[in-house]
Structures are given as structure tokens and as C-alpha cells.
Amino acid sequence: MMEPVYLDHNATTPLRPEALQAMREVLEEVFGNPSSVHWAGSRARSAVEAARAQVARLLGAEPETVVFTSSATEANNTVLRSTALRSPRHGDHIVTCVTEHPSVRELCQDLRREGLRVTELGVDSDGILDPERLAACLDARTLLVTVMWANNETGVVQPIPEIARVAAAHGVPFHTDAVQALGKVELSLREHPIEFASFSAHKLGGPKGVGALYVREGSRFSALLRGGPQERRRRAGTENVPGIVGFGAACEAAGRDLCERSERLGRLRDRLWNGIAAAIPEVRVNGSTTARLPHTLNAAFLGADGETLVEALDLAGIAVASGAACASGSTETSHVLLGMGIPPEVGLGSIRFSLGTDTRDAHITRVLEVLPEIVERVRGEKAQ
Ligand SMILES: Cc1ncc(COP(=O)(O)O)c(C=O)c1O
Structure with missing residues (x-):
């Protein structure tokens, strides 16, 4: 497994x-x-x-x-x-x-x-x-x-x-x-x-x-x-x-490894985003890409449903959060994304990846292996 x-x-x-x-x-x-x-x-x-x-x-x-x-x-x-x-x-x-x-x-x-x-x-x-x-x-x-x-x-x-x-x-x-x-x-x-x-x-x-x-x-x-x-x-x-x-x-x-961890997770997070942007059309980052914590990526997958993406990733053993719901099970667009002027349909197609001390290169590779196919399938289901 x-x-x-x-x-x-x-x-x-x-x-x-x-x-x-x-x-x-x-x-x-x-x-x-x-x-x-x-x-x-x-x-x-x-x-x-x-x-x-x-x-x-x-x-x-x-x-x-x-x-x-x-x-x-x-x-x-x-x-x-x-x-x-x-x-x-x-x-x-x-x-x-x-x-x-x-x-x-x-x-x-x-x-x-x-x-x-x-x-x-x-x-x-x-x-x-x-x-x-x-x-x-x-x-x-x-x-x-x-x-x-x-x-x-x-x-x-x-x-x-x-x-x-x-x-x-x-x-x-x-x-x-x-x-x-x-x-x-x-x-x-x-x-x-x-x-x-x-x-x-x-x-x-x-x-x-x-x-x-x-x-x-x-x-x-x-x-x-x-x-x-x-x-x-x-x-x-x-x-x-x-x-x-x-x-x-x-x-x-956390104080001991703050600098080293920030740099390492920033590199992994950027690798994740670059991989997503290269393989999946119609994606964007929600929020500033400069004034941002190094380990967080909130990404919108236009035309997909965020909750469904989270569930499909979970079936593949990958835990992420829906950027759309403030509480699990909610189908409302997040007040954070709405507050930034992001349209509700874009917010509903967003998910949050947040990396941590235990995150490794292999984890990012795994996400990039399965995500393009999942997004395509979820978009197809939504379009039907
Ligand atoms: C920004 C922020 N404030 C407050 C909280 C609440 O923290 P706690 O779980 O300790 O109540 C959280 C956790 O979800 C959070 O992310």
C-alpha cells in the first residue's frame, strides 16, 4: 500500500x-x-x-x-x-x-x-x-x-x-x-x-x-x-x-529549524505549484504569492468542485483541505476567498495544500502523479 x-x-x-x-x-x-x-x-x-x-x-x-x-x-x-x-x-x-x-x-x-x-x-x-x-x-x-x-x-x-x-x-x-x-x-x-x-x-x-x-x-x-x-x-x-x-x-x-524548514518547505511548495501549473489547465493561486507563508498553497481549479477534489484525493491517500468550506461539509464559499473578491464559483473550486516538517519530496511527487487525472475527472463530472 x-x-x-x-x-x-x-x-x-x-x-x-x-x-x-x-x-x-x-x-x-x-x-x-x-x-x-x-x-x-x-x-x-x-x-x-x-x-x-x-x-x-x-x-x-x-x-x-x-x-x-x-x-x-x-x-x-x-x-x-x-x-x-x-x-x-x-x-x-x-x-x-x-x-x-x-x-x-x-x-x-x-x-x-x-x-x-x-x-x-x-x-x-x-x-x-x-x-x-x-x-x-x-x-x-x-x-x-x-x-x-x-x-x-x-x-x-x-x-x-x-x-x-x-x-x-x-x-x-x-x-x-x-x-x-x-x-x-x-x-x-x-x-x-x-x-x-x-x-x-x-x-x-x-x-x-x-x-x-x-x-x-x-x-x-x-x-x-x-x-x-x-x-x-x-x-x-x-x-x-x-x-x-x-x-x-x-x-x-520549531525555533531551532525555522529557517532551514521555511526554505525547504518553500521549495517543495513551489515545486508542487509549478507541477500543477504545468500539467493542469485553468488553475490559479489564491492570495499573494510573495507575502505568504512558505508552506501554504491555496489553488483554484476552475470548473471543478473543491469538496469533490478533497474526497477524490483522500481516496488516493492524500489529505488536503477544501479552500471553499469554512467548516467541513459546508458548501459555502469561504469568507476569506470572497473577501479577496474571488468569485464564488472560483472559491468553490479551490483547495488548500499545507506542508509541514514531515513533508518529503516523494509526497509532492505522489500528488503530482494523481492530481491531473483527478481534476480532469472531477471537472468532467461537474460539466455533466
Ligand atoms: C488562524 C487561527 N486562529 C485560531 C485557530 C483556533 O485554534 P485552536 O484550535 O487552538 O482553538 C485556528 C485553528 O484552526 C487558526 O488557524
């Missing part, structure tokens, strides 16, 4: 061996509650603090700024809910972007229903937000600007340092969902006027169910989960010690 091919790393990644090893040790030996004062608690506390330092190093930030959460979804919800608590006294306006992840987008829609003003800024056909358009919509009542660093569907990278500077120049706190950027691009958070940033361990070889919220020292912030004094009262609840330790180990490993 053919070796299966996994090209859906933006959905989740396999656990890195370093993370598995670190977690195994903790699961077997470090069972204490980090809040307990005795030896068992101290060992767990040390493990959490060592992981915090590892995560902080990859963020380019101080360890005290890292608050561990259950997910990036929780981190995003925390920032938006905390911001909403400041309304109406300190303001009533939030600025976001049309291509955000649902964990920001849906919250913004909830806050709008609850009476806040929410401005959803558009992007250009490359998927990029113009910082000047941001400047034009800020006012004295703006409480927060939230814009993701790198897009999960297209890999498009926003000019975050510039966007953060615009928000700061207007005295507005800035949050970025940096889930897809962590371990892929240098973040150097301490160098930018960024108040909050959200992260998720399972997107870079860590375990699922653990994330982090970066809170710049001195930022106004209220905890979403209240109770115990954990995480310096910024997130109550007993820490997920093995998960946090796995997150730390994954960050350390």
Missing part, C-alpha cells in the same frame, strides 16, 4: 518527537498540581515555568507575558470579551478584518449584536489589509484593533508591524491572532506595539487543547475564566501541565 500523504498542516500537525518525549516524561513522573507548595507541586511548577520560557523565546517576548490557555479560540475570546467589558465607559468600537478566523469573527458578530460598533475592514485581491484604510476608520471611541498575522486558508501574511504602529499612533490597543505565524515567521513581539497575541500548540507540532495568550506588560486586561489565582490571575483553572510542556518543547524545536 502507498504511504499516506498529509498536506493539511494548517488544520493540525503531527506531534513533534521532542514534544512527545517531553510530555511522556511529565505524564509518567510529574503529576503534582503546580499550585501546591510541596515537592510534587514544585516539580510541576518548574515544568510549567520552563515551558513558559521556551514559548516566550519563540515569541521574542518575556516569559511573564505568556498566559497559557486551552486553545487559541479561548485566547481570542478572552481578548474580545475583556475588551467588551471596557464598553461603554471607555469606548464602543472594535476594528477587525474580513479574513479573520471564526474564533474572532463570530465573537465580533456577537459583540455587534450586543451593541458595540464593529468595523470589518476589507482586503485587496492579494488578501492584504492596507494600513492606511485602518488609520481612516479609527476614532476616539475605538477600543481594539484585531487583525490576524497569517491567514490559515491562504497563508497570506499581513503587514502586522505596520498595522500595529498605526493602531499605536492612535492610542488603540492591538491584538493579532498569530496562530499560523508562530514557528513559521520571526515574531519578535517585544519590538512591536502589540498588546495581545493568540497562539495554538497543535499548529506547530505541539499537542491539541493548549494555547497561549501574549499580554504585553501593563496592558488593560480582564480574565475570561475566573476562579483560582493561576497564571497570575489572568486565567483560572489548574494548568494542563503535560500539554504546556509539549507546547514548550514544540516551540523550542
